[in-house]
Amino acid sequence: MNDHISTPTPSAAPAPALRPVRGVARLAVAGLALSGAVWAVRAVWEIRLAVTGEPASGPPDQGEGVHRPLTSLEDSYHLVGTVGGVAALICAIVFLMWLGNVRDNARILSRRKPRYSDFWLYAGWLIPIANLWIPRGVIADAHQDSAPGERLPVAVNVWWGLWLIGLLSGVGLMYGDDTDEIIARAYTDLWMLLASDAAVIGAAVTGIFVVRAVTAAQVRHLDGSVRYGDSPIHAAQ
Structure with a gap:
């Protein structure tokens, strides 16, 4: 007698919400530009130290x-180094915010579990040996999952190569010497400092192209409407 009553079919699960990428990408670009500019100032100070020459003492x-006691120029280099450290920290924070957003969106779009866990998203930059390839892998995977079939932007490999030079040179972003030791090296081995500084500045510049390329690939596939199962996913803002 109740044959005419049909059992309602369960509705499809709503698509996961995409995280914003445009705004945080602008912050990442600004952070990279700031870090590169401060590192360029640091290189100028090292040249000034070398030209002035080491004091007789x-x-x-x-x-x-x-x-x-430090000379006024050496003292000002300490200040430049402190500003550089703050700029690098700001850059790291906003870059990881951007990377987390594009990685989460790539996971939604591809419906695949990321090759690297959330732990490696952050620890991969700090753990020795692992930091030689994992960060690049996270970015490469995010691009591939956001734009399947497209070639990885050349900027990714150039950026990573420059980053490794700055990382492994011993006087780049993760140098082991304190500021006074770097000042002493500016008096005797300026070219080594400038080579490392150039790599860090180059990594900051090419990093801007990486952020823009990966963000553009994701937004290009999001603009308008992209299907996720049976539900549309709209562009991230």
Whole structure:
């Protein structure tokens, strides 16, 4: 007697919401530009130190825990180094915010589990050996999942190569020397400092192209409407 009553079919699960990418991409670009500009200023200060020459009293670190008073130029280099550290921290924060957003969106679009877990999204930059390839892999995977069939932008490999030079040179973003030791090296081995600085600045510049390329690939596939199962996914703002 109730044959005419049909059992309602369950509705499809709503598509996961995409995270915004345009705004955070602009922040990442600004952070990279700031970091590159400050590192260029640092290189100029190192050139000034080399041109001025080491004082007759020797390097700032005299050994056995003895440090002589700094010259005004050396003191200002300490300030430049501090500003550079703050700029690098800001750059790292906004870059990881951007990377987290595009990675999550790529996971939604591809409906595939990322090759690297959330842990590696952050720790992959810090753990020795792993930091030689995992960060590049995260970005490459995000691009591939956002724009399947498209070639990886050349900027990704150029950026990563420059990043590794700055990382492994010992005087780049993760140098082991303190500021006084770097000042002493500016007096004796300026070319090594400038080579590392050039790699870091180049990585910042090419990093801007990486952010723009990966963001554009994702937005290009999102603009208008992209199907996710039976539900449309609209462009991330």
